[in-house]
Amino acid sequence: MTEYKGKHMNLFKDLSDLDYLRLNKLQALIYDLFKAIRAIPKWFLNIFVSVVKYIRKFFTYIKEEFVDIYTTFIYGDWKTRISFFVMGFGSIARGQVLRGLLFLIFEVVFIVYMCFGGLHWLSKFRTLGDTYATTVYDPDLDTYVRVDGDDSFKIMLYSLLTIIFIISFIWTWRINVRQNRIMEDILKSGKKIRTPKEDMQSLLDDQFHKTLLAVPLTGIMAFTVFPIIFMILVAFTNYDAAHDGYSNLFTWVGMTNFNALFSMNVGSDNLSFAFGEILSWTLIWAFFATFTNYFLGMFVAIMINKKGIKLKKLWRGILVLTSAVPQFVSLLYISKMFANNGLANGLLMELGFIKDISQLIRFWGVTDIARAMVIIVNVWIGIPYAMLICTGILMNIPKDLYESSQIDGASVFQQYTRITLPYMLFVTGPYLLTSFIGNINNFNVIYLLTGGGPGNPALLTSGGGAGDTDLLITWLFNLTTGAESKYYLAAVIGIMIFVVVSSISVVVYNIMPSTRNEEDYS
Amino acid sequence: MTKKHMGQKLKNRLSNGFIYAILIVVSVIWLFPFFCLVCESFRCESSHQVGYILPRQWGFDNYINLFTKTAFLTWYKNTFIIAVFVSVIQTLMVLTMSYTLSRLRFKGRKGLMNIMLVLGMFPGFITMIVLYKILSGMGLTGANSVPGLILVYTASSAMGYYVSKGFFDTVSRSLDEAARIDGATRFQVLTKIIMPLSKPIIIYTILTAFMGPWGDFMFAKYIAHNTTSGMNVAVGLQNLISTPSSLTANYTMFCAGGVLVAVPITILFMSLQRYYVEGVTGGAVKG
Numbered sequence: 001m002t003e004y005k006g007k008h009m010n011l012f013k014d015l016s017d018l019d020y021l022r023l024n025k026l027q028a029l030i031y032d033l034f035k036a037i038r039a040i041p042k043w044f045l046n047i048f049v050s051v052v053k054y055i056r057k058f059f060t061y062i063k064e065e066f067v068d069i070y071t072t073f074i075y076g077d078w079k080t081r082i083s084f085f086v087m088g089f090g091s092i093a094r095g096q097v098l099r100g101l102l103f104l105i106f107e108v109v110f111i112v113y114m115c116f117g118g119l120h121w122l123s124k125f126r127t128l129g130d131t132y133a134t135t136v137y138d139p140d141l142d143t144y145v146r147v148d149g150d151d152s153f154k155i156m157l158y159s160l161l162t163i164i165f166i167i168s169f170i171w172t173w174r175i176n177v178r179q180n181r182i183m184e185d186i187l188k189s190g191k192k193i194r195t196p197k198e199d200m201q202s203l204l205d206d207q208f209h210k211t212l213l214a215v216p217l218t219g220i221m222a223f224t225v226f227p228i229i230f231m232i233l234v235a236f237t238n239y240d241a242a243h244d245g246y247s248n249l250f251t252w253v254g255m256t257n258f259n260a261l262f263s264m265n266v267g268s269d270n271l272s273f274a275f276g277e278i279l280s281w282t283l284i285w286a287f288f289a290t291f292t293n294y295f296l297g298m299f300v301a302i303m304i305n306k307k308g309i310k311l312k313k314l315w316r317g318i319l320v321l322t323s324a325v326p327q328f329v330s331l332l333y334i335s336k337m338f339a340n341n342g343l344a345n346g347l348l349m350e351l352g353f354i355k356d357i358s359q360l361i362r363f364w365g366v367t368d369i370a371r372a373m374v375i376i377v378n379v380w381i382g383i384p385y386a387m388l389i390c391t392g393i394l395m396n397i398p399k400d401l402y403e404s405s406q407i408d409g410a411s412v413f414q415q416y417t418r419i420t421l422p423y424m425l426f427v428t429g430p431y432l433l434t435s436f437i438g439n440i441n442n443f444n445v446i447y448l449l450t451g452g453g454p455g456n457p458a459l460l461t462s463g464g465g466a467g468d469t470d471l472l473i474t475w476l477f478n479l480t481t482g483a484e485s486k487y488y489l490a491a492v493i494g495i496m497i498f499v500v501v502s503s504i505s506v507v508v509y510n511i512m513p514s515t516r517n518e519e520d521y522s
Numbered sequence: 523m524t525k526k527h528m529g530q531k532l533k534n535r536l537s538n539g540f541i542y543a544i545l546i547v548v549s550v551i552w553l554f555p556f557f558c559l560v561c562e563s564f565r566c567e568s569s570h571q572v573g574y575i576l577p578r579q580w581g582f583d584n585y586i587n588l589f590t591k592t593a594f595l596t597w598y599k600n601t602f603i604i605a606v607f608v609s610v611i612q613t614l615m616v617l618t619m620s621y622t623l624s625r626l627r628f629k630g631r632k633g634l635m636n637i638m639l640v641l642g643m644f645p646g647f648i649t650m651i652v653l654y655k656i657l658s659g660m661g662l663t664g665a666n667s668v669p670g671l672i673l674v675y676t677a678s679s680a681m682g683y684y685v686s687k688g689f690f691d692t693v694s695r696s697l698d699e700a701a702r703i704d705g706a707t708r709f710q711v712l713t714k715i716i717m718p719l720s721k722p723i724i725i726y727t728i729l730t731a732f733m734g735p736w737g738d739f740m741f742a743k744y745i746a747h748n749t750t751s752g753m754n755v756a757v758g759l760q761n762l763i764s765t766p767s768s769l770t771a772n773y774t775m776f777c778a779g780g781v782l783v784a785v786p787i788t789i790l791f792m793s794l795q796r797y798y799v800e801g802v803t804g805g806a807v808k809g
Contacts, residue, residue: 153655208708209631212622216615216680223677224641227649234651300548303541308534317792318549321556324791326737328756329780333559336571336763336773343558346573380552385802392803441645443740448760473645477740480651487651494648501643 043507065174072181080180087173090180094187098196103176110169118162125159128152128237129249152237152245160230235491241484257492274459274466275493279500281371282471285446286439289378294432296379297386298394298424302416304387305394316391319384327381331448334377338363364450367468374469378445386435393427394420433508437501441473452478472497556784563777570770584778593750594779597758600668601736604675604754609732611676616727617720619680621712624690625698638681650674650744657745667745667752674741675734685801689723690716726801729794736787755783 015023015031023031073084083090088103124130129150138145183193194202203211236252243250260271304315322330337343340360348354348361364370401419410418425432446452452470459466465482466475472493480490558575563584565577588594623635653674657663662670693716701711717724735742739756746752753761759779762772791798 157652157656204709205707209622209626209628212618212626216619219615219677219679220638220641220681223653223674224649224681227652228641228644230652231648303545306538306541308538309541309545315545315549317795318552320791320795321552321788324788325556325784326733326756326787328737328739328760329559329784330555332760332763333777333780334555336769336776337555337558339571342571343562343573343575346571347575350573380555388799388802392799437643443647444737447739473647476645476647480647481744490651491648494645497645498643502640505643 047506068181069174069177072177076180076184080177080184083176083180087176090183091176094183094193096183096193096196096199099179099199103172106169106172110165113165114162117158118165121155121158122162124150124155126252128251129155129245132249133247150249152239152243152250154245156230156233156237156245160226160233164226231491231494234487235495237488239487239491240489241486244485253488257488261492261496271489275496277456277459278466278470278472278475279496281468282440283500285371285375285469285471286436286442288375289382289439289442289445290432290436292375292379293382293386294428294435297383298390298420300383301387301390301394302420305391316387319387321384322381323384327444328448330381331377331444334380335364335449338373340365365454367454367456370450370454370469374445374449377449378442381445389428389431390424393424396427397423429508433505437505440471440497440501442471443473443477446471446474447477472500559777559780559784562774563781565774569772569774571773584774585782588775588778588782592762592775593753593758594755594782596751597753597755598782600752601754601756603668604671604735605732607672608675608679608735609728611672612679612731612734613724613727615676615680616683616686616731617724620683620685620687620690621716623683624687625695625711625716626708638683642681647740650741654744663745663752664747664749665752667742667747667749670745671735671742671754674745675738679731686723686727689720689801693719722797722800725794725797729791729798730801733787733791736783755779759783 014035020028020031073081079090079093086104087107088100091097091100091103093100129152131149133149134147135144136147137143186193235257236254237250238253238256239245239250242248261275263270263272300319303309304312309315339345340362344363345354345360354360362369363373397420402415405415405419446469450467450469452467452474454469455465455467466478470478476490476493476497479486479493561575561577564580564582565572566579566581566583567577569584623631654663657670657673660670662673697715697719698711701715702708706714735754737756738754739760742754743757743760746754746757750758750761759776762779763769763776
């Protein structure tokens with residue numbers, strides 16, 4: 001603290017810009033570090049505050065909705081009031097026949113469905129079925145035949161569909177009420193209501209987004225949102241091969257599965273231990289996989305971009321080859337190449353580096369080697385993409401920055417650390433985040449190279465035979481496809497992956513300088 | 523002055539030479555596995571793994587065996603059909619979604635984007651357990667897994683809109699506005715103005731959508747469920763060498779299959795590489 005005479009640097013107070021510049025490098029680093037740490041409680045506070053804010057906003061919204069519905073009923077005319085019970089009546093009565101008919105049909109379908117199925121499924125939702133399948137003697141056939149009981153899977157599926165249907169009914173009903181109010185307002189102000197033809201035309205103009213998004217959003221609802229909600233529910237059941245819902249019912253077990261994951265039992269063969277092991281390797285892997293690719297890719301891009309290097313296209317073309325060849329070909333081949341009896345060991349033996357079989361390098365058989373290998377092979381697979389990303393951005397760095405720094409006597413290394421790297425990190429922040437998350441879920445590289453191995457004896461029973469290179473995602477895959485098919489555990493792990501990924505994203509977004517504005521480019 | 527200049531030039535030449543050396547080493551490392559793969563696919567004297575690269579006896583035996591002894595043709599056909607359908611449907615889905623989110627301003631747009639961001643943080647595979655049950659109820663697994671896989675790949679593909687939205691964001695909005703003032707509807711703006719400008723991103727989207735199914739392993743394996751006729755090439759070829767004994771018997775055949783898959787895809791990729799690079803460098807970073 002020689003340079004900063006008189007006063008001591010107070011790590012718990014913000015410095016002014018001038019004071020900050022007076023710090024030497026070490027002090028500045030310590031100061032920055034402390035500032036980042038001090039900011040952590042603030043993030044959590046911010047998250048908490050915004051959650052509270054959202055909840056409050058939600059309740060005021062609900063309150064306003066009810067007030068609005070109430071006033072619509074009290075001050076509305078008779079057409080509006082009938083619409084409260086017969087949906088679409090107001091629309092038909094005021095000339096919007098098409099709209100009104102759609103509302104009416106929706107209501108009729110809803111009531112029919114609820115009477116002939118929906119209520120039946122909902123009534124069983126609390127237990128997920130209580131009638132077990134049995135076999136009874138059939139005198140006509142002279143054998144025992146199966147009498148179906150309840151099917152827990154179907155009960156859950158249809159109950160969930162019914163609940164979604166009810167919510168969408170309430171939503172549509174609310175729109176129906178609001179429509180009436182809007183139509184009344186329009187008529188009162190002396191304007192005309194849109195005809196059905198104009199309605200249809202607006203779907204290509206000011207309502208164009210509804211036309212465009214109809215199909216994609218239906219797909220997302222049916223194939224992503226619905227299954228995710230379903231699997232979140234499965235995490236609270238005991239659904240597995242032994243309780244498959246058909247031959248043996250499964251049922252709600254509350255928080256049991258989550259408790260098992262977080263129980264701090266002593267002993268190394270429990271679920272929380274397996275989860276901790278696999279999670280920590282997943283994070284280590286994602287970190288190394290992301291940053292090795294990023295820095296090596298940038299390095300290669302800088303080399304190829306350098307003035308005076310010829311055949312730029314050829315070099316890039318060769319590297320990009322690993323992106324072009326489907327991963328299962330390249331990765332499976334590499335996996336076999338480094339097998340115990342594979343090409344690598346064979347060549348080493350031919351060349352005399354290995355004398356006999358006992359000296360074979362077990363690339364996939366030793367934890368540390370296997371872990372290093374997957375990271376190295378991932379470099380081979382992943383550099384080209386990082387290189388392409390970096391190439392484009394490198395060309396955007398203003399050339400005069402380099403020229404003027406060269407005149408000032410900066411070395412190449414200094415140019416890199418002071419100009420290139422800060423610029424790259426600033427622009428590629430979002431790419432790094434997506435790539436980190438992609439690596440957490442990088443199924444192909446691990447599954448095709450090692451299959452999760454080498455097996456970890458400590459994880460044999462609890463982890464379902466998970467290995468030392470298993471990521472959460474491959475573990476999840478093996479639990480699902482394995483003999484025991486622990487769907488409930490797979491669901492729990494899926495949720496945990498979500499928790500990990502989302503918390504990393506929230507933290508990174510908060511510290512990333514380049515939170516971009518999408519309007520910037522237009 | 524001249525001396526310094528000379529020194530600079532020499533230094534530059536040295537560093538360029540150094541870079542060339544590194545690039546050559548890197549290229550050799552990058553090409554080596556592919557070279558070995560091709561060589562091994564032509565090896566006739568043995569079908570297991572050996573310790574040398576160049577075959578002692580060259581020939582097409584492995585390729586012939588692949589077509590006569592395995593269901594390779596079916597796998598290839600399955601994958602090709604899936605890839606064609608997926609590339610068409612997914613491109614339409616992705617482009618509509620990204621266009622809408624980029625160009626149109628409507629209520630709930632930000633909310634929609636946030637919801638999709640959150641949904642994307644769930645590992646895709648957990649939806650598979652439910653989807654498998656539903657698809658098997660519809661009879662679209664096992665031998666019929668081709669339509670099932672097309673459905674799974676495309677249905678929520680619109681969630682991958684980020685790259686092309688990044689592209690559309692860079693197309694000036696004043697073009698839209700000018701056309702709107704001239705009386706064009708939003709639909710006309712899309713077909714007459716945006717589409718012609720978006721060739722690179724359209725080709726990029728088609729290319730990535732087409733290549734996706736060739737490499738997919740996780741979903742395809744789960745849906746095909748050990749039924750040979752419902753597999754794609756990735757699952758089928760992996761199945762060929764999944765056990766130690768089958769690895770000994772089929773290793774060179776696997777290499778041949780790998781070559782047959784990799785060559786067309788690589789040629790396609792290389793010929794459209796320009797668009798791929800534009801897509802990656804343009805859209806991916808702007809996200």
